[in-house]
Amino acid sequence: MNLLLQAYRDPQSVRRLGPSQWDLLVRQARHANLLGRLYLRLQAAGVEDDIPERPRNHLLSGAQMAGEQRHAIRREARFLREALEPLGIPVILLKGAAYVAGALPAAQGRLFSDVDILLPKARLADAESALQLKGWISSATDDYDQRYYRRWMHELPAMRHVFRGSALDVHHTILPPTARLKPDAKLLIEAAVPLPDLPGVSTLSLPDLILHSASHLFHEGEPDNLLRDLTDLDLLLRHLARDPAAWDVLVHRAEQLQLAGPLRLALRYCHQMLDTPLPERVQARTRCLEGGIRQQLLDAMYARVLRPQHPSTADALTPLARRSLYIRAHWLRMPPLLLAYHLAHKAVLPARQETHPLSTEQVALPADVKKAA
Amino acid sequence: MRIRDLSPAEFRQRLTGDGIRLAAGPFNCCLQSGIPEIADELARLYAHHPLADASDFTDFHVAVQPGHGVRRWVKPQARFVVDAVEPFTPLPRAQALPMLEWGLNWCVTAYCHHILVIHAAAVARGNRAAILPAPPGSGKSTLCAALVNRGWRLLSDELTLIRVDTGQIMGLARPVNLKNASIDIIRAYAPDAFLTQPVRDTTKGTVALMAPTRASVEAVGEWADPAWMVLPRYRAGSEAVLAPMGSGAAFMQLADNAMNYHVLGPEGFDTVGRVIDNCRNYSFEYSRLDDAIAVFDRLATEDAR
Numbered sequence: 001m002n003l004l005l006q007a008y009r010d011p012q013s014v015r016r017l018g019p020s021q022w023d024l025l026v027r028q029a030r031h032a033n034l035l036g037r038l039y040l041r042l043q044a045a046g047v048e049d050d051i052p053e054r055p056r057n058h059l060l061s062g063a064q065m066a067g068e069q070r071h072a073i074r075r076e077a078r079f080l081r082e083a084l085e086p087l088g089i090p091v092i093l094l095k096g097a098a099y100v101a102g103a104l105p106a107a108q109g110r111l112f113s114d115v116d117i118l119l120p121k122a123r124l125a126d127a128e129s130a131l132q133l134k135g136w137i138s139s140a141t142d143d144y145d146q147r148y149y150r151r152w153m154h155e156l157p158a159m160r161h162v163f164r165g166s167a168l169d170v171h172h173t174i175l176p177p178t179a180r181l182k183p184d185a186k187l188l189i190e191a192a193v194p195l196p197d198l199p200g201v202s203t204l205s206l207p208d209l210i211l212h213s214a215s216h217l218f219h220e221g222e223p224d225n226l227l228r229d230l231t232d233l234d235l236l237l238r239h240l241a242r243d244p245a246a247w248d249v250l251v252h253r254a255e256q257l258q259l260a261g262p263l264r265l266a267l268r269y270c271h272q273m274l275d276t277p278l279p280e281r282v283q284a285r286t287r288c289l290e291g292g293i294r295q296q297l298l299d300a301m302y303a304r305v306l307r308p309q310h311p312s313t314a315d316a317l318t319p320l321a322r323r324s325l326y327i328r329a330h331w332l333r334m335p336p337l338l339l340a341y342h343l344a345h346k347a348v349l350p351a352r353q354e355t356h357p358l359s360t361e362q363v364a365l366p367a368d369v370k371k372a373a
Numbered sequence: 374m375r376i377r378d379l380s381p382a383e384f385r386q387r388l389t390g391d392g393i394r395l396a397a398g399p400f401n402c403c404l405q406s407g408i409p410e411i412a413d414e415l416a417r418l419y420a421h422h423p424l425a426d427a428s429d430f431t432d433f434h435v436a437v438q439p440g441h442g443v444r445r446w447v448k449p450q451a452r453f454v455v456d457a458v459e460p461f462t463p464l465p466r467a468q469a470l471p472m473l474e475w476g477l478n479w480c481v482t483a484y485c486h487h488i489l490v491i492h493a494a495a496v497a498r499g500n501r502a503a504i505l506p507a508p509p510g511s512g513k514s515t516l517c518a519a520l521v522n523r524g525w526r527l528l529s530d531e532l533t534l535i536r537v538d539t540g541q542i543m544g545l546a547r548p549v550n551l552k553n554a555s556i557d558i559i560r561a562y563a564p565d566a567f568l569t570q571p572v573r574d575t576t577k578g579t580v581a582l583m584a585p586t587r588a589s590v591e592a593v594g595e596w597a598d599p600a601w602m603v604l605p606r607y608r609a610g611s612e613a614v615l616a617p618m619g620s621g622a623a624f625m626q627l628a629d630n631a632m633n634y635h636v637l638g639p640e641g642f643d644t645v646g647r648v649i650d651n652c653r654n655y656s657f658e659y660s661r662l663d664d665a666i667a668v669f670d671r672l673a674t675e676d677a678r
Contacts, residue, residue: 019430026455027434030484054401054430061486068636311457 004308006037006360008231010119011045024312036109039231048156066109073100074198076115076166081200083134084119089127091201092118092192094171094212097111098203099232101195106235114167118204120189121172125338128170130155135162144345147339152178166229174212175219178334183257196220207250210236211259214266219332223305223322230306230357233266234274247282264288269302377420378423386411392436394425398545398593399534400424402477405436408451411470414569418548418582425599426668437469445535455480467573473513473582474548481532482632486519488543489535489644490632495528495542495597496520498673502597504533504652505605506630511592511606512659515555519662522563527589532632537640540647541596543634548582556581601672602627603650605659613664615655616673622655 003025007014017025029035039059040188042048051059071091080091092103096112119127138146149157154176159168173185192202204212210233217229235341240246252265267288270276291299304321307313330339376384376395387393388414392405397419404415414472425431425548433455440450440463451469453461460479482490493506494517503525514530517672521527528544536647537540551559555570556579567584602623603615618626625647634641658664659665 018428020428023430026430030456031458052430054432056488058432058484060482064633064636068638071638362413 002028002037002307002313003041004032004034004227004313005243005273008034008041011042011047011169014042014047015050019054020050020053026055026058028308028310029059029062030077031165031224031310033111034228034231035059036064036066036092036111037231039063040107040109060326061177062111063109066111069111070100070107072166073115076164077101077198077201079134079161079164080115080117080131080168083130083136083349084127085200087123087126087130089119089123089130090189090192093201094118094174094209098209099236101201102193102203104206104209104236106232107238108235110134110232114169116169116171118171118174118185118188118192121185123173124156131159131168131170135164136160136168137162139167148342149180152176152334157227175215178338179219179332181215181258181261181332183211188212189259192343206236206240207246207253208257210240210250210266211254211257211263214262215259217315218265219329223325224294227308230266230269231255234270234276237267237270237276241277241321243279244279247279251282251285265298265302269306273306301328328333374424375420376416376422376424379416381416381426385409388412388415391427392434393419394427394429394431395419396425397422397477397547398529399543400432400481400545400646401429402435404473405434406469406473407436407438409467411437411473414470414582415473417567418569418584420567420584420588422546426469432452433477433484435473435476435480437473437476439466440608442607454648455564467575468575469625470569470582471550471572471575474550474582475620477547478531481534486533486633486636487537489537489625489634489637489641490536491533492531492630492632493533493627495533496525497528497542497544497597498525500595500597501600501673501676502528503507503603503669504542504599504627505603506626508604508606510579510607511605512555514550514552515558515607516659516662516665518549518551518566519521519560519562519666521549521589522559522566523666523670524554525669526592526597527585528593533649534644535599535644535648536596537637537644539596540644540651543596544589544593546593548576548584551581551583553578558662584668599648599652600676602649603669605665606657607652607660608658609660611658611660612625613657613659613661613668615657615668618654618656620654623652635662638656663668 003021007025021340023032027125029038033060040063042051077091077093084091094116096110099106099110139158139160146157152174155169155171159170174183174188175181188208191205191208193205194202213229213233213236217226240250254260264286267278267286271289273277301321301324304318305325334342388406392403394401394403407554436454438452438454439445442451442543443673444450449466450457450463451466452463453472455476492515493504495502495504496517505513505517517530526637527546530549532676534545556568559566560568569582571579571581573579574672604618624645626649631641631645659677
């Protein structure tokens with residue numbers, strides 16, 4: 001039973017929930033990293049007073065965490081600018097950090113575990129040493145992972161600041177260079193929009209943020225945050241739709257960046273699951289609502305992973321859908337031989353699971369965990 | 374109905390079945406385990422806690438489960454699971470019970486930002502509470518265990534929960550976590566208290582859990598107003614000395630020990646400030662528990678006048 005999607009789509013429906021349904025709703029929302037966003041949505045719909053005290057505490061806690069990140073990201077962006085500006089390297093924020101710093105509607109209740117930035121590939125080595133000088137170090141990964149990232153990926157291995165513990169992902173483009181789709185990062189960087197209240201810091205433009213989110217959603221093998229990402233897309237698309245002409249800019253931009261495919265799927269699932277309004281000409285031009293056997297298979301798969309990944313929403317086909325999505329994501333990201341090599345390596349030497357807090361998208365807790373014990 | 378009203382067989386059956394649902398202060402917890410050997414001690418630790426209704430909202434769905442595959446039998450492990458997620462790497466199976474307690478603490482610190490959560494013990498006389506923040510090795514838990522066996526009410530041993538609206542402390546009355554030498558000290562000091570068998574070789578050394586007193590658990594719904602902030606320090610051979618602490622220093626002590634100070638932002642600042650304003654703040658050095666208790670009792674009676 002997907003109570004989360006029901007409450008998200010129709011906030012008034014929570015008035016009818018009993019205590020055990022609230023219990024399940026909170027658990028689903030926690031698993032989907034949507035506690036804070038759901039709280040703000042219920043609040044905006046005027047049903048806040050209908051939330052019983054116990055579930056309200058959990059929803060409010062999620063919103064508190066997200067609210068705190070607003071300050072954290074601005075601080076972090078200033079530190080990044082101080083490190084990179086002397087070299088003339090721009091600070092361009094992506095994903096959650098961009099939504100929050102740019103005060104977009106998709107910032108509502110949005111948690112993120114790391115700051116993502118994009119910079120020109122030619123400046124990657126300079127940027128890495130400048131960041132290291134200021135205290136960001138490459139997180140411990142093994143030699144295989146280091147080589148894998150540097151040769152095949154669109155980002156450096158994740159970095160972490162030695163004192164603040166904040167995580168940083170440095171990208172030089174938005175999809176792995178080995179992926180079949182090859183968006184031109186230069187176009188993204190040229191179109192970046194400066195933030196008026198954070199001098200020297202930019203975000204991707206709104207259409208590019210949408211296209212990045214869409215391509216991430218459909219090239220990502222870990223389903224835990226996919227529903228959260230879909231709600232990001234819904235909020236971004238509704239924001240874009242304030243200007244009807246912006247739809248055409250978006251569709252054109254997708255074609256220019258070779259991202260028409262991911263955009264099509266993003267529009268399809270946003271419309272189907274979250275009722276995102278789509279003008280008819282956009283539907284016609286992207287054919288996003290049309291079907292076919294291949295499309296039906298994809299729909300069956302995404303119907304299962306675009307749920308909160310909680311046992312209460314799983315069915316017999318969920319494990320297969322998760323597995324297929326993992327393979328599909330890698331298939332889209334790598335040529336067959338490389339994929340075979342990579343999967344074989346991971347099968348023989350699987351990544352070691354480190355002790356980590358519940359969700360990958362919470363504030364760093366390991367130090368606190370030790371304290372509490 | 375309380376946990377003590379269940380027969381040992383019934384407790385074990387529920388624990389290994391759908392789980393025991395109990396209320397620990399403001400939190401409903403569902404405790405489940407496939408490790409039946411923890412049942413008897415767990416039942417005694419929570420003997421006086423009320424059972425929560427199965428249809429009610431549960432704040433934390435937690436379990437300690439046996440290791441996967443061969444780790445069920447070879448160097449057996451315990452895994453902490455909260456609602457199908459495992460936040461920690463497994464520990465040796467012998468540490469299952471402390472792991473459950475640490476895991477519950479983790480749930481409070483990770484999920485609860487509607488209140489200020491401070492890494493401190495809290496004990497009360499009537500509705501007035503003393504907060505004991507905890508630098509490592511301060512002997513906080515030893516002092517806390519001694520106080521609750523001499524007429525003080527246990528609010529919490531590890532995590533002090535402060536409401537941001539009223540500034541009151543909400544008690545948890547969960548077991549006290551004793552380490553190393555303090556286990557024997559408290560056994561001798563309070564022979565009637567229930568302590569679990571010591572568990573050796575944990576990251577904290579040897580640990581044992583002490584059950585909260587019945588009176589503490591039954592009065593847990595009575596929230597207390599912070600009246601004293603006492604920063605304890607055990608020093609061998611010292612006299613019991615209570616020294617007033619400036620409010621600036623006291624503020625820093627409390628903020629530094631607040632687990633979610635940064636998450637609460639201005640609300641955290643205001644709440645810590647309010648607690649410090651309402652408390653008499655002290656640093657406290659002691660070596661003998663009886664002397665320490667006398668100092669605390671004097672605090673309570675003097676301030677009552």
